[in-house]
Amino acid sequence: GAGVSQTPSNKVTEKGKYVELRCDPISGHTALYWYRQSLGQGPEFLIYFQGTGAADDSGLPNDRFFAVRPEGSVSTLKIQRTERGDSAVYLCASGIAGGRTDTQYFGPGTRLTVL
Amino acid sequence: GQNIDQPTEMTATEGAIVQINCTYQTSGFNGLFWYQQHAGEAPTFLSYNVLDGLEEKGRFSSFLSRSKGYSYLLLKELQMKDSASYLCAVRETEGSYIPTFGRGTSLIVHP
Numbered sequence: 703g704a705g706v707s708q709t710p711s712n713k714v715t716e717k718g719k720y721v722e723l724r725c726d727p728i729s730g731h732t733a734l735y736w737y738r739q740s741l742g743q744g745p746e747f748l749i750y751f752q753g754t755g756a757a758d759d760s761g762l763p764n765d766r767f768f769a770v771r772p773e774g775s776v777s778t779l780k781i782q783r784t785e786r787g788d789s790a791v792y793l794c795a796s797g798i799a800g801g802r803t804d805t806q807y808f809g810p811g812t813r814l815t816v817l
Numbered sequence: 818g819q820n821i822d823q824p825t826e827m828t829a830t831e832g833a834i835v836q837i838n839c840t841y842q843t844s845g846f847n848g849l850f851w852y853q854q855h856a857g858e859a860p861t862f863l864s865y866n867v868l869d870g871l872e873e874k875g876r877f878s879s880f881l882s883r884s885k886g887y888s889y890l891l892l893k894e895l896q897m898k899d900s901a902s903y904l905c906a907v908r909e910t911e912g913s914y915i916p917t918f919g920r921g922t923s924l925i926v927h928p
Contacts, residue, residue, distance in 0.1 A: 706859070735915070737918075742920065742921075743920050743921075744821075744904050744906070744918030744919050744920050744921050745860065745904070745918045746918070747915050747917070750913055750915055757913055758912065758913035758915060760912075761915075793859065793860070800913075800914075801914055802847055802848075802908070802910070802914045804914065805850070805862055805865060806850075806862070806916065807862065808852075808859040808860045808861070809859055810858060810859045811859060
């Protein structure tokens with residue numbers, strides 16, 4: 703596609719539930735990044751994929767968060783036993799090749815609200 | 818680790834010029850990005866500086882001084898549509914080269 707797409711655009715769930723957020727990167731981009739952004743803050747890094755593998759998952763806050771990218775294109779961020787503090791906008795970005803010269807192109811985000 | 822500092826909010830008049838500053842502290846610098854983010858939308862790439870000096874792109878320019886840990890984004894001929902948050906992000910030489918973002922500067926342009 704022309705840009706990074708994310709679905710759903712909005713997700714409301716109850717505390718303790720499981721959610722999946724999807725990211726479809728720009729075609730041909732091998733690098734994929736997940737961030738989350740709280741109101742009034744900049745994006746906070748969660749995980750970075752290079753192809754199918756997670757090259758850096760140091761930003762995942764705890765083991766309730768997990769992400770996959772099985773075919774090196776679409777990625778899914780999975781959150782188990784959601785908590786109210788997980789409420790945020792989850793942004794996905796893709797880049798041509800990752801690494802020290804990469805530029806990230808962001809999707810519109812998924813707004814997650816945990817009640 | 819990094820420490821990135823930007824003003825929280827700025828206001829300016831349509832047609833004017835505004836300068837948004839970003840200071841940073843990092844153990845190994847490998848580039849600085851500026852993004853524009855309208856409310857409820859994705860951050861949009863504006864500029865990338867890795868060497869000292871001024872990069873001009875239309876109404877927007879970005880400046881970098883590595884020795885001072887300092888950058889600014891200059892917006893000329895302000896338009897109402899420039900009202901947005903402007904994010905500064907710094908990439909380090911270590912690790913996976915993932916940029917770290919500042920909190921953003923909310924720019925309000927009024928008539």
